[in-house]
Amino acid sequence: MKTIISISIAVLVGLGVAIGGSQSGSTLDGLPVFLLCGILAFAVNWLVYIPANNYQTEKYYDLTGSLTYLTVIAIACLFSGPLDARSALVALMVVIWALRLGSFLFRRISADGKDARFDKIKVNPLRFFLTWTLQGTWVALTAASALVIITTETRLPIDIFAIIGLTMWVAGFAIEIIADNQKSQFRADRKNAGRFITTGLWAWSRHPNYFGEILLWTGITVASLPLLVGWQWVTIISPIFVIFLLTKVSGIPMLAKAGQKKWGDEPEYKDYIQRTPKLVPRPPKA
Template identity: 35%
Template sequence: MLTDTDKEFLSLTATFTAGYQLFFFLIAAVFQFDKLTDFAGSTNFVIIALLTLVKKGSWHLRQVVLTAMIVIWSTRLALYLFFRILRWGEDKRYDRMRHNVGNLAVFFIFQGLWVWTVTLPVTVVNASDKDPSIQAEDIIGWIMWFVGTIVEILADKDKFSFKNSPESKGKWCEIGLWKYSRHPNYFGDILLTWGYFVASLPIIEGAEWLVLIGPVFLTLLLLFVSGLTILEKSGDKKFGNVEAYRVYKKRTSPLIPLPRSIYGNLPYWFKAVFLFEFPIYNLQSKDKTEVEFVLPYLWIHEFVDEVLKLCWRVSDGGK
């Protein structure tokens, strides 16, 4: 069972996150201003981590380190996203939401869930009275976070440089880490989020295993909802008829950075089963082997796509 302190901290973080996201939702809805949208999500992490640490007041090493991990990562992300939106102006990702309150509300609800679930490990650790000695799980979790953060920073730097290059028009990014992964930033994000969970293992027991919701939610969100699925579909729409792009997809891992000489020679079934090359990322493939593998899953993709469209129609007021 969850302790009374666990329940108190979980309730506190959920309430604060809901209120914080509501505040920025109202700003975005009333003023149709989306330059603070990503900033609202990133800074929410900082406040949750520091709030739970200070409220408990134990200041155990594990609590301080895990809190610092959240604060460092989210502060960097907040500054990067804020600088990017100032540099590029309006974010095209929000075109569908900017003038529709329903769509905007759906976005902020998911953003709130993202913040609350990913911070579950630090919330439970900071709420705990337990303070066992530093164990292997702590070190492994910290290393996962460090590697994931570095990967995300490098991937963002490479993508930002590419987007600001005159030569990028009409091309896809394959410089730096993007040469080894089609989405290295998401790989870094997923890895560091699982690092939070692993670093909390020496503390959690019983119902506290609910912290597993955090990395699972983020992983599923990026793989099947708001991340790879949307970007792969967008890439296929833009470049699907370009032979060089099809070769690029076949040789480049969708998530885990791998040398092209290795990934490109692996059979498609192996990529799909072990390396996240899911059929929904290759619906426009013209390769016979891939098509035969993809077809049995096509109806699943269409079903999920229709469900998402229905959600948007509901938020649009039935339009």
């Protein structure tokens, strides 16, 4: 029963934001394009869930997440009014981000063979369905600011909000890529097997990739601010949701628990935790 309730809440929240973001937006035969994108966010994941559940595999979970972003952005661009510079740039940025993240995560799980988080979940069809539903909610909420920029009928020239927002996105995207590449190179070195990274951006923050992720979605929300009216303001949930997800749910807490279990008794790990910020980077102490 709890799982069914969780599924219902996830769907209602995702579609609720899509409905709010649809105000003053483009429509397709009377259906708001933003709402259509919200529906598709769930539909794509539910469709892929069918074979995934049949074979009890999570291998294509992250790849499906990226595919969902690409789908909703493509539909938003296709059925909205003529795109201006702001909306075209934002659409391009989300596409670039989704392609990069999807390929990165798919290569990682292909190399690892599995995602341990799904070991107990994928054998339970209802709980497994919940994870795919939550991914639909993740897409609907995270992409909300981008979708409102693309689907709104209000078009404004590039202004200070767009410049600041796009600059934040570029910085966040660069930080995320650099951090991920540094960690991949660290893991590729056999002498680092089973160890934790403390070099590069990881000397500045224990989770620099998450900081980059938060920064880039916040940038898109900043770019959307001059366009928002009425219920469209609900779309500022985008970076708030990303922050909540990464700092309170599936990101930092899970990694912190795993790290404590592996290296919690090691003085070197304790020192790293004490001297390195959890999220927001700062120069390492001498």
